[in-house]
Every structure is written in C-alpha cells, then in structure tokens.
Amino acid sequence: QQQVKQSPQSLIVQKGGISIINCAYENTAFDYFPWYQQFPGKGPALLIAIRPDVSEKKEGRFTISFNKSAKQFSLHIMDSQPGDSATYFCAARDYNTDKLIFGTGTRLQVFP
Amino acid sequence: GAVVSQHPSWVICKSGTSVKIECRSLDFQATTMFWYRQFPKQSLMLMATSNEGSKATYEQGVEKDKFLINHASLTLSTLTVTSAHPEDSSFYICSASMDSGANVLTFGAGSRLTVL
Numbered sequence A: 001q002q003q004v005k006q007s008p009q010s011l012i013v014q015k016g017g018i019s020i021i022n023c024a025y026e027n028t029a030f031d032y033f034p035w036y037q038q039f040p041g042k043g044p045a046l047l048i049a050i051r052p053d054v055s056e057k058k059e060g061r062f063t064i065s066f067n068k069s070a071k072q073f074s075l076h077i078m079d080s081q082p083g084d085s086a087t088y089f090c091a092a093r094d095y096n097t098d099k100l101i102f103g104t105g106t107r108l109q110v111f112p
Numbered sequence B: 001g002a003v004v005s006q007h008p009s010w011v012i013c014k015s016g017t018s019v020k021i022e023c024r025s026l027d028f029q030a031t032t033m034f035w036y037r038q039f040p041k042q043s044l045m046l047m048a049t050s051n052e053g054s055k056a057t058y059e060q061g062v063e064k065d066k067f068l069i070n071h072a073s074l075t076l077s078t079l080t081v082t083s084a085h086p087e088d089s090s091f092y093i094c095s096a097s098m099d100s101g102a103n104v105l106t107f108g109a110g111s112r113l114t115v116l
Helices: none
Strands: A004-007 A010-014 A019-025 A030-038 A045-050 A056-059 A062-067 A072-077 A086-094 A099-102 A106-111 B004-007 B010-013 B019-025 B032-038 B044-051 B067-073 B076-081 B090-097 B105-107 B111-115
Touching: A004 A086, A010 A019, A019 A086, A019 A106, A030 A062, A030 A099, A045 A056, A045 A062, A045 A072, A045 B105, A072 A086, A099 B044, B004 B090, B010 B019, B019 B032, B019 B090, B019 B111, B032 B067, B032 B076, B044 B067, B076 B090
Parallel strands: A010 A106, B010 B111
Antiparallel strands: A004 A019, A019 A072, A030 A045, A030 A086, A056 A062, A062 A072, A086 A099, A086 A106, B004 B019, B019 B076, B032 B044, B032 B090, B067 B076, B090 B105, B090 B111
16 A cells, blocks of 8 residues: 555666656555655655646656556656666655655666 | 755764764754665665654654654754664665655765674
8 A cells, every 4th residue: 555666677778768667556645756866875866746636747858747547657758868877766755644655766777 | 955964974883883873954944854774776765754852753663762863953863773783784864854744855865874
C-alpha cells in the first residue's frame, strides 16, 4: 500500500535521445508526486513535481505525465545530455501521514 | 532558494563510539525535518520525523535509543548514532520543510558514516 514502484532500474540513452522513467502506486492518499535527481555522494535535489489534478507538467527538458486513473506517472527527459547522468527517484507524499515515500531509483547513463 | 546544510559530509569512527550529524536550514525556518538512510545503490529509507520542540517520531524498525534525534530550534536538527557498529555505516541524509509536512522538501548533501 505504501510502495512506489519504479522502473527501469537502469537506463542507457544516447545523447539527444529521450529518457523515460515510470512509477506506479496503489495508495489513493498520495497527493503530491516529486521527482528527485541524485548525483553520487550527494543528497537528492528536487527536479520537478506534480499534483494529481494536473495530467502533465513541463519544465524545460523535463516533463511529468500523470495518469490518475491508472495510478501511474512518468518522467520524460528530452534531448538527454551526459550531464543528466544520475540516479532519479520518483516519490509520493501521503497526506495522511505527511511522509514522502521514495521509489527504488533509476540509474540513468547518457552516452555522447 | 531554500538551502539545507549537513555536517559533517563524511566521518569515520571506531566501533562503540557515538557520532553526531547536524542538519541546518540556512535561509528558512524548518518546522519539520526528516532523516533518511541510504545504502549503496538503494533508495532512501525514512528513519524518523522531527518537529521542533517535540520528540521525534521513528519509523518501524528504527531504534530510537540508537539513533537519537534532537530538533531544538527551527533551524537545527541533530542525529546522534550512539555506540556505532559497522552495520551502522551508511549515507545519512536530512531534509527540511518550511511547512508542517513533506510538501516541498529540501535535502542536505548527506553524511557518509563509516564505522570501523
């Protein structure tokens, strides 16, 4: 009930390509869905976030698509760059407990 | 933007000693701070939630006597790993929120603890 399932575990994309990471959840109490980017040895940094009343949010090269009925959301990175190589975590906030639950992470490698 | 500073960024200690990790919100007052633990190539696991002026709430399976959390002011929370053992070696990350929950979290850079 509390899990956020994330896939794929790792992703290799060529420079200029589109990186797509998917997440799914079951808990209907989740009301806020952020994506975090983490470089090795660093803390996660908020990349982009969405609320369930919106189906898509775009910020620069990053887009979140949200399907409330399917309880799925995804991150699309357009024109992927080597500097995007990092681990990406989706997350979901439970409004009952006020806690942020993280997905298992996706290690993205973008090759030139 | 909101900045969370964590110190030390890495620490090595002997088994049986205690280690304190500080988490400071530099440009905002953090009503709530969260402590996470992350093993290599794994996700972040919430350890505890601390609210200023009250006792921390620990997640199931986290020993509160082992991981002491103090949130004495709106800008500082500390995590003390008491009587550390090698299995406590991990990456500890704090995060802070300006509101009372996990709405918009800013994370610190993390503290890598190695217990010999």
